Amino acid sequence: MISIARLLRQLVVLTALLISPLAAFAQGADDAFTRLGADSYSDTARAVEMLVTSAHPQAAAIIEALGDGRLLAGGGAVIVKTRDGKLIDAKTGQPVATEPAGLSAVRLNNNVRRVVQAALGGLGLLNPDAGKRIAAAEAVFKSRDVTVLPVLEAAIAKESDAKAKAALRQAQAAILIVKTDAPPFDRLAAVDVLRERGDQEALATLRSLPGDASPALKDAQGRAIAAIEGNLALWRAGQNLWYGLSLGSVLLLAAIGLAITFGVMGVINMAHGEMVMLGAYTTFVVQELIRTSAPGLFDYSLMIAIPAAFLVAGAVGIAIERGVIRFLYGRPLETLLATWGISLILQQAVRTGFGPTNREVGAPNFMSGAFEIGGLAITWNRLWIIVFAGLVFAALLAILKLTPMGLQMRAVTQNRRMASAMGIRTGRIDALTFGLGSGVAGLAGVALSQIDNVSPNLGQSYIIDSFMVVVFGGVGNLWGTLVGAMTLGVANKFLEPYAGAVLGKIALLVFIILFIQKRPRGLFALKGRAVEA
């Protein structure tokens, strides 16, 4: 075990060396290379430390390669594999023509990884790239190592970039908080800097103020903590709202296809979840094809999967409608039976075809990671899912309200005989409507593949929630489904921190039961005689 603190201390020495033009070879670099080949985590970590102090010209490149798993060792040789696949001898920096036998990548564990990060971060305090300087400042902020202070102050003096300067100042403030022998005035100023920063980590740093601080300092610390906490509580409400919207949009996606097949057509479609599952598996197949034949297109795989999933699920939906459901119109409860049977068959078919285990659907780059707005952490995949849900909703609404097909759909579901008398081919419209609902469920599958298991059980876990959403919102009303999904999502996320995930959900179910007593036809009830039919 090597503490990061010790490492950073050595970095001070190193940076001192770097600042003075006289960079000298220290002894011990050779020892470092031996250790790198020893296949022991503690030796590897020690080697990183040695490389840093040795000021070996390749040090940064070697450590970076180690972090990426590009450092090969074995048989006394240590070789850096560059990003473009060239081999370079780590000791001499000379290119190597052929890869010596018996080489394997130097292994890392979390501890080595941390040491590598700290080394790269520490090296970065004076890095020409402002982004790296900020990262380095963050590393120092977390470690709060007093010995880095002189280098830090030198860096601050040189710093011209405003953002980097702020980050460095915060790092300095974090150190001052724990440095009991610093001038009291500086420490008070540090509290203010942290208060300005105002996040979770600033809070943690403020809390680590040693107990023997002066009353004035303690007072300032108390006020800063209170201010940050008040601020954070506000942000947390915003964060909950965001989580709620994100959950709501997942519910919306899962339920909106059902709002068509169940809400508009009156089919109690228990196979709806399986349509979602088919969409997710289509995504998987599309990604597999792309992985094997056109890896470059991977970032577009979801774009390709969207129409594919719609077509696959829609086609299966049309087949189900033509094969089974068309014989059952007017007998909605029997559609429950038949679609339940179909859902069992589809589940087992997928289990037989793709195997019972989860399938991997990767996230394209633009959907990975998170960004922050103020105190809100927003993950990209959730953001895209919300956008996607909104688009699907708008498109569906447009189809139903603006296109001739939508008009015919509404006509058929409202009065089949009359529609037929007006020359609408009701059979065809039924098939298309069901296909549309199923296709939309397939679209939901594409989105869900990004956040949930792609397994044969995928559909089962959403079917009940979907029915709740549609019924809560009011059968036959797309706006009801939207409002229902968002209400349930947000309410769930506001309940969860207080009641826990399970009790929150129970509370919501009870709420739905009670709500239906109050409004027996859901949030947006259809009006008119059709209701009583």
Add this chain to the structure above:
Amino acid sequence: MITRFLIQGMDKRGLVFLALLAGLALLVPLSNLLLPPGSFLHVPTSTMSLWGKYLCYALLAISLDLVWGYCGILSLGHGAFFALGGYAMGMYLMRQIGSRGVYGNPILPDFMVFLNWGELPWYWYGFSSFPFAMLMVLLVPGLLAFVFGWFAFRSRVTGVYLSIITQALTYALLLAFFRNDMGFGGNNGLTDFKDILGFNVQAQTTRAALFAMTCVMLIASFLIARGIVDSKLGKVVIAIRDAESRTRFLGYRVDRFKLFVFTVSACMAGVAGALYVPQVGIINPSEFAPANSIETVIWVAIGGRGTLVGAALGAVVVNYAKTVFTSGFMAPYWLFALGALFVFVTLFMPKGILGTAQDWWGKRRKPEPATPVAEPAAAE
């Protein structure tokens, strides 16, 4: 007197059903206990307990048919009443274990010792008494159905809305019972039972007695259900199924009729659960799963909705099929067979096995007026 009335009012189908059950109640236990295992007529214990389980399901199906087939209330949450009855029985059986649990704690069930519960929660009090537990078997599901129904029927929640909130009910209970903090054993549920009324639950004789008891309760429930639907009250109930608004306009308090039938049905389901638990040896929250309740609906539909006998038949047929399909070379594919069965029955036998058989029978002999099963109204 009442018996004679019932038998007179009974159609042939019902009589055959009753005779069959009475025969089963008598013969199966006798054959199991008296005949040597090698004998051709010997019923092995495993077969008997298997059929005991089917008959519990049949009882559950009859209770559902009473509300769905005759009153038009499609409950997708009947499994909840079944499971509550089962839990009441399970709690009794747990208390009977006494100090024979693995930790030897005379009061607390094993799972409570395991999770450091200090004392028995108040709602476990009384369950060491059999009569009290039996009262709870009826009371807990009945009360829940009463309260739930009182709200729902008064607010005129009907059709699919009602179905979905019954589903919400059972789903909420599922989640609640999964919680270990509830004190019902969480996901593991209640298991490892020892005695019932002082008899070893695993003993052959106890199993035989439980089987006979199940037959008897099935007969009783069938008679009660039959009695209800054949009475004047039953006529109103059927009228509600076929035209609720019209019945209301005729001056009947529709909600009260529905509430009565719903509560009775829930009690029956509770009894089914109570008989089920000692025979399968475990009760766990998965009995609350909405899928189970949906499956019960499917049994009824397959057997023939609105026939009572058909419901029982459907439960036995589907569960027998499940037993057969889940063994041997069919095992990986049985869901195909079961799913296909459901689709097949809906498409080709819309009145279920019994309704279809009856049509066929009737056509052979003489044209009969419409069967008791009316086409479900569109609003469902």
Add this chain to the structure above:
Amino acid sequence: MSVNSTRRVILGAALAGATFLGSFLPAAAQETIKVGILHSLSGTMAISETTLKDVMLMLIEEQNKKGGLLGKKLEAVVVDPASNWPLFAEKARELIAKDKVSAVFGCWTSVSRKSVLPVFKELNSILFYPVQYEGEESERNVFYTGAAPNQQAIPAVDYLAKEEKVQRWVLAGTDYVYPRTTNKILEAYLKSKGVASEDIMINYTPFGHSDWQTIVSDIKKFGSAGKKTAVVSTINGDANVPFYKELGNQGIKATDIPVVAFSVGEEELAGIDTKPLLGHLAAWNYFQSIKTPENDAFIKQWQAFTKNPKRVTNDPMEAHVIGFAMWVKAVEKAKSTDPDKVIEALPGIEAPNLTGGISKMLPNHHITKPVFIGEIKPDGQFDVVWKTQGLVPGDAWSKELDGSKDLIGDWVEKKCGNFNVKTGKCGGA
């Protein structure tokens, strides 16, 4: 109506077919030793259990190639309990009473084991249970080849405390008995090591929980109190994928807050993009990446058997390999498949595990196992970063819990699963 008569014929044929199948199945050749396989092939648990069925089929096939057992061929009897707990009991009864199997290999969840337990006791048969579980059980008819808590949870926590200097702990699990018990044991253990209550956060979620946003951000918050924090996850299989996806997206790296999981193995990782999970940990008694000749041969055999060169292996599979080998040896030793004789013969039987050691069946019906800690690699495999010196014997009863610290299981001398060493009596207290 001619349609009706067609329907009749189809219906009749279908019913006749079903009855025929039903009557045909139990009839099979007599001169075999039957082995029951009781793993869910459908429903929610199929995702984990189907693989174990295949492993058993492979092992039985292999044993038959070697000439069977006691001069007879082995015959696998596969049933599907469909992730339905009462059905587990029914199928167990069918296997033992109707198919007359000599031993059963099966179950995954605790509740399925609890459900079949009375059946095995009543009909006196043998169950090999291959999954890591909460302990607190030692039954005469059950042999536990998976890990007890002291063979997985406690070494993992020790590793984190020692190697990663973890001081704050999040114990996150699915709300069922395995996580509850494991967390209870860990809580007691951590407190005995001087961890304060406010440095332990316990969180339970329902099965199949898929929206982890709130919980992951809570973990993040809990982890920013200035002390090194780790998550000990007993989250059940299905819920792990969304959990890890959320971790990756919210940017929780293993170097900041490592997650050590007890239910995530190679099979589960096969369904996730593992690059963001680099460095998160798992504790098991077996990893596919462990290089031994036995393991290499097993992996090769498995991939050939499944005709899939990418198929992964995992810990419960190894448990079945060990359990099956032990059963074979015990039957050979007892020269009979009679359950009483085999149960008698099993304790003390040794069989090589796939990681280079020799596992032994203990008198409490648990086995000795090595414990490995692995870090997730980008390719979905684990890099072993730590392992125990030698093999750890499984404790049936946890020493950390008040109710069970005086209990031991000993079926050799004491003939008792819950012998109280304080009172010297069998039967708990």
